[in-house]
Amino acid sequence: xxxxxxxxxxxxxxxxxxxxxxxxxxxxxxxxxxxxxxxxxxxxxxxxxxxxxxxxxxxxxxxxxxxxxxxxxxxxxxxxxxxxxxxxxxxxxxxxxxxxxxxxxxxxxxxxxxxxxxxxxxxxxxxxxxxxxxxxxxxxxxxxxxxxxxxxxxxxxx
Numbered sequence: 001x002x003x004x005x006x007x008x009x010x011x012x013x014x015x016x017x018x019x020x021x022x023x024x025x026x027x028x029x030x031x032x033x034x035x036x037x038x039x040x041x042x043x044x045x046x047x048x049x050x051x052x053x054x055x056x057x058x059x060x061x062x063x064x065x066x067x068x069x070x071x072x073x074x075x076x077x078x079x080x081x082x083x084x085x086x087x088x089x090x091x092x093x094x095x096x097x098x099x100x101x102x103x104x105x106x107x108x109x110x111x112x113x114x115x116x117x118x119x120x121x122x123x124x125x126x127x128x129x130x131x132x133x134x135x136x137x138x139x140x141x142x143x144x145x146x147x148x149x150x151x152x153x154x155x156x157x158x
Contacts (some may be wrong), residue, residue, distance in 0.1 A: 001136075003042045007117070014149045016111075021137075027156060027157070028156070028157040029062065029063060029153065029154060029155065029156065029157060030044070030152055030153055030154070030155050030156065030157050030158075031035055031050045031052070031062050031063035031153040032062075032063040032064075032070075032157065033096075033157035033158075034049075034050070034063075034143050034146055034147075035048045035049065035050050035063040035064065035065055035117075036065060038117075038139055038143060039065045040140065041142075042135070042139055044121060044122055044124065044135065045118040045120065045121055045122065045139070046099070046121060046122045047064075047065050047066050047118075047119070047120040048117065048118070048119055049061050049063065049065070049066065049069050049117070049121075050062055050063040050064070050106065050115060050116070050117050050118075050143075050153070051074050051115050051116045051117075052106070052114055052116075052150065053115070054154060055093030058073060058074070059073065059074035059078060059079070059082075059115075060073055060074060061074070062115075062154070063153075063155060067081055068131060070085040077090070077101075077103040077116070077118065078089075078103055078115075078116045078118070080103070081103040081104060081105045081116045082115070082116060083114050084103055084105075085105050085113055086100065087102055087103065087104050087105075087133050087136060087137075088102070088103040088104075089101075089102050089129060089132075090102075090120040090142070091129070091134060094123070097123035098123060099120065099122070099123045100119075100120075100121045100127065100129065100132045101118070101119070101120050101121075102118070102119045102121070102132060102133060102136045103116050103117070103118045103119075104116060104117045104118075104119065104136050104137065104140045105123050105140075106140060106144065106147075107121070107144050107147075108144070108146075108147050108148065108149050108150055109147065109148045109149065110149075112150075114147070114150040114153070115150070115153070117136075117139070117140050117143060119139065120140065121135075127131055
């Protein structure tokens with residue numbers, strides 16, 4: 001059930017604070033579908049999120065495999081990856097194990113940066129940054145070939 005502080009206007013869902021996302025996200029957006037597909041296809045990945053800027057709004061997470069992730073404003077990770085057009089790599093400790101959190105720039109068919117893909121990798125013995133970045137690049141490329149233009153992210157899933 002939709003929050004009383006959210007309303008639908010043609011093509012958009014307006015959330016608390018005036019943040020809007022495609023109304024397709026009330027069901028499942030194309031962005032959400034490709035995020036879920038990426039997680040299912042790559043067992044070494046613990047979580048995936050996709051961030052972009054809906055028309056006329058600020059950069060937010062528009063799809064996530066983690067509950068509650070959608071609608072969060074972009075932070076330094078996303079802005080750095082978009083500005084530099086390079087991976088933003090963090091090595092973190094979770095439950096006593098070192099893991100990689102990588103934010104990759106996301107491109108449309110023309111090569112234009114249209115957002116980011118955040119990837120949390122499951123801890124593995126002897127995991128090397130170069131290997132994780134290479135896998136992240138492969139995964140993001142698999143997503144990019146499905147995105148002819150940024151607007152596709154906000155449309156309903158097939």
